[in-house]
Amino acid sequence: MNGGHAMAISNLKGRSWGMIGDIVRNAVDPRDYLRYDGSEAAGLRMASEISKRKHILLWEFHEQAFGELPIRLVGRNLDMHGVTAARDWDDLKHILSRYRFFVHAADPRFEDVRRRVAGSFLITFPAHLEDPRARETLETFHRLGGRVVDTSPNYGNSEQVLGHLLGDAGLRGDVFMATKVDREDAAEGVERMEGSIERLGPPIDLMQVHNLRGTDAQLETLFAWKKEGRVGHVGITTHRVSQHAEMIAFMKKYPLDFVQVNYSLADRAAAETLLPLAIDRGIAVLVNRPFGKGQLFDAVKGMVLPDWSREINCDSWGQLFLKYIIAHPAATIPIPGTSKPHHAADNARAMRGRLPDKELRREMERFMDRLL
Ligand SMILES: NC(=O)c1ccc[n+]([C@@H]2O[C@H](COP(=O)([O-])OP(=O)(O)OC[C@H]3O[C@@H](n4cnc5c(N)ncnc54)[C@H](OP(=O)(O)O)[C@@H]3O)[C@@H](O)[C@H]2O)c1
Numbered sequence: 001m002n003g004g005h006a007m008a009i010s011n012l013k014g015r016s017w018g019m020i021g022d023i024v025r026n027a028v029d030p031r032d033y034l035r036y037d038g039s040e041a042a043g044l045r046m047a048s049e050i051s052k053r054k055h056i057l058l059w060e061f062h063e064q065a066f067g068e069l070p071i072r073l074v075g076r077n078l079d080m081h082g083v084t085a086a087r088d089w090d091d092l093k094h095i096l097s098r099y100r101f102f103v104h105a106a107d108p109r110f111e112d113v114r115r116r117v118a119g120s121f122l123i124t125f126p127a128h129l130e131d132p133r134a135r136e137t138l139e140t141f142h143r144l145g146g147r148v149v150d151t152s153p154n155y156g157n158s159e160q161v162l163g164h165l166l167g168d169a170g171l172r173g174d175v176f177m178a179t180k181v182d183r184e185d186a187a188e189g190v191e192r193m194e195g196s197i198e199r200l201g202p203p204i205d206l207m208q209v210h211n212l213r214g215t216d217a218q219l220e221t222l223f224a225w226k227k228e229g230r231v232g233h234v235g236i237t238t239h240r241v242s243q244h245a246e247m248i249a250f251m252k253k254y255p256l257d258f259v260q261v262n263y264s265l266a267d268r269a270a271a272e273t274l275l276p277l278a279i280d281r282g283i284a285v286l287v288n289r290p291f292g293k294g295q296l297f298d299a300v301k302g303m304v305l306p307d308w309s310r311e312i313n314c315d316s317w318g319q320l321f322l323k324y325i326i327a328h329p330a331a332t333i334p335i336p337g338t339s340k341p342h343h344a345a346d347n348a349r350a351m352r353g354r355l356p357d358k359e360l361r362r363e364m365e366r367f368m369d370r371l372l
Contacts (some may be wrong), residue, residue: 028232034097041068044099046195048085050077052255052282055233062103067280070280071103082180092201096232133339135366138165140341142175144348150260150286150335151212152180153192172201178258178286180237181211186217194220208235211248212243233257239292241269241290251277258284263331265324266292266299275330290334298323299371306367307363308360313353323363327357 011174043066047057050073069126077083086092096102128134148256151158159179166172179196183189197204207225209218215236222234235258238247251259251274259278263270267289278285290317291297300317314320318336325334337346356364 003349008014015079034093036097038071038098038100041100042072042097042100043103044095044121045071045076046074048075048077049282050075050083051079053056055257066103072099078303083366097187114337119222129161131161133341134161135165135169135340136341137344138162139169140169141344141348142169142171144345146344146348147174148176148178148286148333148335150178150288153183153196153199154180154182154210159196163200167201176205177203177205177210178235178260179204180210181218181222182213184217185215189214189218189221193225196209201234204230205236207230207231207233208237208258208260211238211240212236212246215250219250223254223353233284235259235286237286237288238262241267244269244274248274248277250281251281256281258286260288260335263287263325263328264290264292264296264365265321266295266372268365270324270331273329275328281332285331287331287334290336291318291321292326295372296368299368312356312360314348314350319350320344322347323355324361325348327355327361333351 045062047053048058050059052228072081074078074086074092075083076085076342083255086095126205147160151162153159163172166175177200179200180194181189181196183192191206193207196207207222209215209222212293219236222231225231234254235256236247236250237260238244239262241262247261250256257272261270261274261277275285279284297317304313305320308321309315312320312323314323322334322336325331334350336343338344338347
């Protein structure tokens, strides 16, 4: 790149963002940028909400790597003295033209998550350790870019089967492993979580308090464990609208990394307060029940896809339902449950191609409201 006049994305990054074949060239006219003058012998780093997202941004790693090199920070960081966002697009172009090098990097595992390399893997239980269909579903899911695996000790023997299959296929280190704890009592929670770690093997990237059970007690352990590196991230889950108010209160009370919540075309309550709050507080969102537990498929049974589905490159209802979620600015990762390889493949295709804009999302809501 000569002088910072063009925005480029590598194929590698494209793959990690699930955008193979969809990279738009010259989305911004290079002539729109100011001439590079390199007048500031320093690097430029653009990031907002840094203090909340240090782990995603690999902040400490970069600070060590850059040592004494001067770096200017630009972004919305109200708690950092002297760090402000660009005033507008012209101001940003002016800033870009002056700096010698740019820094943009994040923890690639987390970036995968934030970038909608979506997915979930639920083994119909009780599954046999050598169950060929479970193995094939898992491998299809991973081959097509799925990286987030959400499970729970409550899902029959799923943890045991997942730990075994992922280890066997050499994929354990290449997934973002999320599981849950559902005990009132702190000591029982510790025992339960240690069981999960043993069955799944480390690392546990995300440990979630299941359905808000014993939240205060479990979070106390979990924040301590996170400090010690025993779990990567901490979250809470629900799949019931009746628990949203309680979940919102916990989102305000604790520095959570993730929430997991029910949200789909069949069930849009989370969009009222919970998802906007997640954006405000920089909390990542996993979306469970993305098909309303299959209810959405029942509603469209026998119907052909509407014409507008082509606008967002969907050739199945599953993709359409998932893209509705992915396009919400907060709902980064739908976690559809499936036990079938062809459904895993279908769901993975929702990671590709165009997403609906606001207008089309509204049209999708009107369309489904007539059927539900
Ligand atoms: N409180 C909580 O923490 C909580 C609660 C509920 C769920 N969850 C998490 O959320 C995940 C998803 O929720 P869910 O499984 O209850 O509901 P869901 O994902 O909304 O629906 C699952 C249903 O959709 C079907 N399906 C999946 N992909 C399909 C496709 N492409 N075409 C047609 N049918 C398809 C599945 O059947 P097949 O198996 O035949 O594909 C299954 O019957 C769970 O796996 C779990 O990890 C968490």
